[in-house]
Amino acid sequence: MNFNQKNYDISDLIVRDMKQRDIASVLNIEREVYPFPWSEKILADLFYFGLESEVHHSTVIDGGDKSSIIHGYSFWQMIVDECYILNFAISQKFQRNGLGSFFLEKILEEANQIGAQRATLEVRIGNKPAIGLYEKFGFSVIAMRKDYYVDNGKKEDALIMWLQNL
Numbered sequence: 001m002n003f004n005q006k007n008y009d010i011s012d013l014i015v016r017d018m019k020q021r022d023i024a025s026v027l028n029i030e031r032e033v034y035p036f037p038w039s040e041k042i043l044a045d046l047f048y049f050g051l052e053s054e055v056h057h058s059t060v061i062d063g064g065d066k067s068s069i070i071h072g073y074s075f076w077q078m079i080v081d082e083c084y085i086l087n088f089a090i091s092q093k094f095q096r097n098g099l100g101s102f103f104l105e106k107i108l109e110e111a112n113q114i115g116a117q118r119a120t121l122e123v124r125i126g127n128k129p130a131i132g133l134y135e136k137f138g139f140s141v142i143a144m145r146k147d148y149y150v151d152n153g154k155k156e157d158a159l160i161m162w163l164q165n166l
Contacts, residue, residue: 013099015106018047018058018073025070026060029091036151038087046075046086055079057110061090061103072103076111083111083166085121088130100133108137112166119166122158124149131159139163 018026023044030037047058056077063069072090076083085107090100108119122145123130139161148158 012064013061013071013102014064015059015061015103015110018060020047022060022062022070022073023047026073029070029073029089030087032092033089036149059107059110061099061106071099074103074107076107078111078114078116081115081117083108083116083119085119088121095129100130101136104133104137108163108166116166119163121161122148123161125157125159131161134161134163137163 023040026043027037027040030043046056049056056075058073058075060073061071063071070091071094072088074088075086076088077086078084088100088104088107090103108116111119119139121134121139123134125144140163141159142162143160145158145160147155149156
């Protein structure tokens with residue numbers, strides 16, 4: 001796959017394993033992109049679990065040599081031969097520039113290199129930009145989880161999306 005877009009300079013960007021020092025930046029992105037973000041404790045627990053586990057991965061996309069700014073992050077895990085994306089976000093400052101495509105491609109490539117043959121995730125039914133990104137990569141909706149997201153009493157369904165043949 002090659003979904004890199006040319007409307008943002010990605011030449012210096014690096015996709016790498018998350019480090020402890022990245023958690024504050026990840027929390028800031030989590031807070032800016034989600035109406036009810038995961039807590040710092042949840043993010044830190046996922047990070048530390050990733051250090052102890054060969055199946056759980058925490059990755060960030062950063063500015064590389066030009067800056068140490070975290071542009072996005074993901075938490076994903078391997079379940080046998082499947083890449084399960086738990087959380088994936090690009091900072092609002094960098095959205096709509098092709099970074100989501102760049103980052104998702106790198107995650108799927110890494111997952112494939114360690115044995116993933118397929119990928120899956122849940123996404124809010126109202127998150128049209130994310131759904132469009134996943135569809136561009138070949139993900140398709142296979143089911144819906146009714147009232148999966150509950151935010152201050154408001155409920156929203158989740159689409160379960162699946163990518164076969166990584």
